[in-house]
Amino acid sequence: MPDAPQLWMRHETRDSEHRAPIVPADAARLLAAGLTITVEDSPQRAFPTADYAAVGCRIAPAGSWPEAPADTYILGLKELPGQPWALRHRHIFFSHSFQHQHGSRELLRRFADGGGAILDLEYLTDAEGRRLAAFxxxxxxxxxxxxxxxxxxxxxxxxxxxxxxxxxxxxxxxxxxxxxxxxxxxxxxxxxxxxxxxxxxxxxxxxxxxxxxxxxxxxxxxxxxxxxxxxxxxxxxxxxxxxxxxxxxxxxxxxxxxxxxxxxxxxxxxxxxxxxxxxxxxxxxxxxxxxxxxxxxxxxxxxxxLPRESSAAFSADLMPHLAELGRSAAQWDRCLRRYHEAAMPSESKERHE
Ligand SMILES: NC(=O)c1ccc[n+]([C@@H]2O[C@H](COP(=O)([O-])OP(=O)(O)OC[C@H]3O[C@@H](n4cnc5c(N)ncnc54)[C@H](O)[C@@H]3O)[C@@H](O)[C@H]2O)c1
CATH class of the missing domain: 3.40.50.720 (NAD(P)-binding Rossmann-like Domain)
Known part of the structure; x- marks a missing residue:
């Protein structure tokens, strides 16, 4: 039987970002479903780190996700910090990088260089293309x-x-x-x-x-x-x-x-x-x-x-799908395919270098 998926919720780099993709009550549900969850301490998150610890999440320092084991899913909302350059994990977040947005070539390059992947929450959809979690x-x-x-x-x-x-x-x-x-x-x-x-x-x-x-x-x-x-x-x-x-x-x-x-x-x-x-x-x-x-x-x-209300609603939508990580669930397969379509130029460049 494959190991339980490891989820790591990172601290957000933007100091005006107070939301969380998973709130403590849903973290408890995911733990009960068998996931291992690490939560980075974060001074600005609208939900105290102690509330995640209280339900059984491991706690790690802010920004320590680059040290996480390679098979960990790193969960966040918005932009990643500029370092490390090469990104080797699977990151679940809103990357804003699949439609030639500002900075997207560089971000896709970083993933191609590190061998990681983006599971972009904007493209987490059902079979009809309807978004499964949104703010x-x-x-x-x-x-x-x-x-x-x-x-x-x-x-x-x-x-x-x-x-x-x-x-x-x-x-x-x-x-x-x-x-x-x-x-x-x-x-x-x-x-x-x-x-x-x-x-x-x-x-x-x-x-x-x-x-x-x-x-x-x-x-x-x-x-x-x-x-x-x-x-x-x-x-x-x-x-x-x-x-x-x-x-x-x-x-x-x-x-x-x-x-x-x-x-x-x-x-x-x-x-x-x-x-x-x-x-x-x-x-x-x-x-x-x-x-x-x-x-x-x-x-x-x-x-x-409205960080608490919007996070609670988003987390309630996202939680059942996180519970299916690592089980070749169709929604995550679609999400990953969408990343490879967007990343194709960066990935093929890598093959030619
Ligand atoms: N500013 C923010 O912080 C913020 C946050 C979340 C979403 N958004 C943006 O808000 C927009 C709406 O997002 P959503 O999640 O509600 O999408 P949605 O798909 O749930 O709803 C969009 C609605 O617009 C309608 N629509 C589309 N084209 C139309 C047209 N030409 N005339 C009239 N109605 C039309 C659709 O039928 C649908 O009912 C998106 O552009 C999204 O990126 C902004």
Missing amino acids: GYWAGYVGAALAVLHRRGALRPPLRPGSRAELDRLLAGTGGSPAPTALVIGALGRCGTGAREALTTAGVRSTDWDLPQTRHLDRAALLDHELLVNAVLVREPVPPFVRVEDLASPHRRLSVIADVTCDVASPHHTLPVYRHTTTWHEPVAAVSGAEPPLDVIALDNLPSL
């Missing part, structure tokens, strides 16, 4: 909440991670009349669902559009809303939802956009009226000074603002 719901929730708070003049940067209860108190406590008119595009997806629920919490009724409503886009109707939450997942070109020329429209009431999609670097950017994401220090950017002024909120790490 979308809470991204949409926070994005819509920030848009409402900004519209009410109640957003106080810099933003800091907090809890849903705190956010909901703000949403409930800053209401005035009348509530803004709000449109959610991509309303049926994960982010869109979260966005609609945040708007409901804030007492804002939303118009909900998904694919059928944008097929023949009624831009005048779109611009007639005061608040727009964009939550689409676009894989091929679609007509932009708001164009530069729309900013001067005398019928525009739109004054706040929360662009959860944040596709600023993509050729399929649906809101080409702005080009840069915003930050926790400056979450709001002015797009147009024409009346009414139009502001955009475009944070690409929204779920990190």
